[in-house]
Amino acid sequence: MATLSIKSLGKVYPGGVTAVSDVNVDIADGEFIVLVGPSGCGKSTILRMIAGLEGITSGDLQIDDRRVNDLEPGERDIAMVFQNYALYPHMSVRGNMEYGLKNEGLPKAQIAERIAEAARTLRLEEFLDRKPANLSGGQRQRVAMGRAIVRDPKVFLFDEPLSNLDAKLRTQLRAELKALHKRLGATFVYVTHDQVEAMSLADRIIIMSNGKVEQIGTPMDLYLRPASRFVADFIGSPSMNVLDGTVSSDRRSLQLNGSHQIDFGTELPTAAGNQIAIGIRPEHLHQNTAGETRIELSVGFIEQLGADTVVHGTIAGSQSPLAVRLNGVQARDSGDSIALSCGRDQIHLFDGTTGQRLNWDNQ
């Protein structure tokens, strides 16, 4: 069990492409960290640098205060689970789990003990003599986890381990993974592009885009106080409504692109005439007029999910798209109009050019 410290980590590929730049994070012992972002954002590169599969161009990487930049993957005391399982196809489940240990020269009795324990934890006992080809996807991924567990590493690395599984199995394995983390108390670093996975698993999330860290924080930090427009858009499903507009001369309302105007009833924290964007989550718009900010939605199409209904449309009188999540089963026709309101404390403001969060006393 260990801490992991990443200091101004950077990766530039030989062609001159910068994959990752200036990543700083201190990961505590036993923490479950999820790296999340769209494909190509550099999250897997960071994981591979931690694993030692990818060279580090700049910065320092420390596991338990030991600088590991120049150590081979096998010397870093880590274990990794891959998206496509990467099981040794010609070895049995037992063979897969014990191969690394045998190679380390661990005594046989100890190997057997560790495998028995891991097999019990992951409910793999009856499959120990099967080949990976004769296992289902979920079982294979459990074997891959078993192979990681038996090594008793300081840090576990997961590279989109659930992406190849179907939705139901993914939910099930997600729960198992969370339980496993609790039981082992080990440090987990987990890469995914699925924000639901990130939100449900992580102690802290590192959200990335274009090789840079956008925000590091607990899932609720990211949800409630997104540091940038990118984070706001990425976290939450359906994603946050972000509307561009110009601050009016009295700084109390926003002129949307189009003719529509949204009133706030209080001064915005930026100068008149500035371009800003406001963000409102679909679930924070309600069908009443209790909130300070009123918006009228012209219905486009609806998605009925049973527990709730997502209504997509545009703000009446403009072309700005807007989605709202309403409770329960709701029937609406295209062209209907719905009066909505939103509490001022649930409106996020972002700078129009940098996309950074603007803080205001909206509480």
Added chain:
Amino acid sequence: MSKARNNPLNSFAAHAALIAYTLIALFPVFVILINSFKTRKAIFRDPLALPEADTFTLIGYQTVLKQGDFFLYFQNSMIVTVVSLTLVLLFGAMAAFALAEYKFKGNMLMGLYLALGIMIPIRIGTVAILEMMVSSGLVNTLWALILVYTAQGLPLAVFILSEFMRQVSDDLKNAGRIDGLSEYTIFFRLVLPLVRPAMATVAVFNMIPIWNDLWFPLILAPAEETKTLTLGSQVFIGQFVTDWNAVLSALSMAILPVMILYVIFSRQLIRGITSGAVK
């Protein structure tokens, strides 16, 4: 698709073509085999007849086993083939792994250079090779043949194997690295078992020309103690008289080991040739 495959007419046509090909391919072997059991007169009277009670004889086999050191030739052929194949597979696979796995400057050029030998027949260099063998004192040793055959087999081996090794998943090798395996262990224990079908393909493609070669044994190692089977069989072919019984018997016996090796490799071979096509 499955409808077309089940069509009895198509299936008949396919089988007819395959059977016709099999018959054509097996015919010479069959003729050699039946005639090796016949008397000389019977061979010439009716080459296609099966051996009967009055034409059956083992004289050819007896001649071969008595005259000429058949077992020594056999042993020489075996040593040359097996050692050459081993070296081709070992070095070919190693080079292929390096080309497929490591990014270094000139990787492409190196790959092209190693594959160049496929296009240039090694026999063009016979004189130079002979000179080299003479000056290094390797003439009339099995090593001369082994070295030449290894050189001859490597280009194709590198070419085929590197293609197959590129298909081995990177994650698998990386999983090995994280498990603390050395690059050698990854190569021998993870990658080689996975490209076994390709190895078998390369082995068969190389084995038959080596086993059947007459050219290099004749030039580089014609001494009695280093004669290979093919060369040894030539003693029965004279300018004026040819002992056909002996020649056919020797050839029949020479087929056997190749056939045994082929049966061993064939399952893997078919997988190697059809992999990618089937998946």
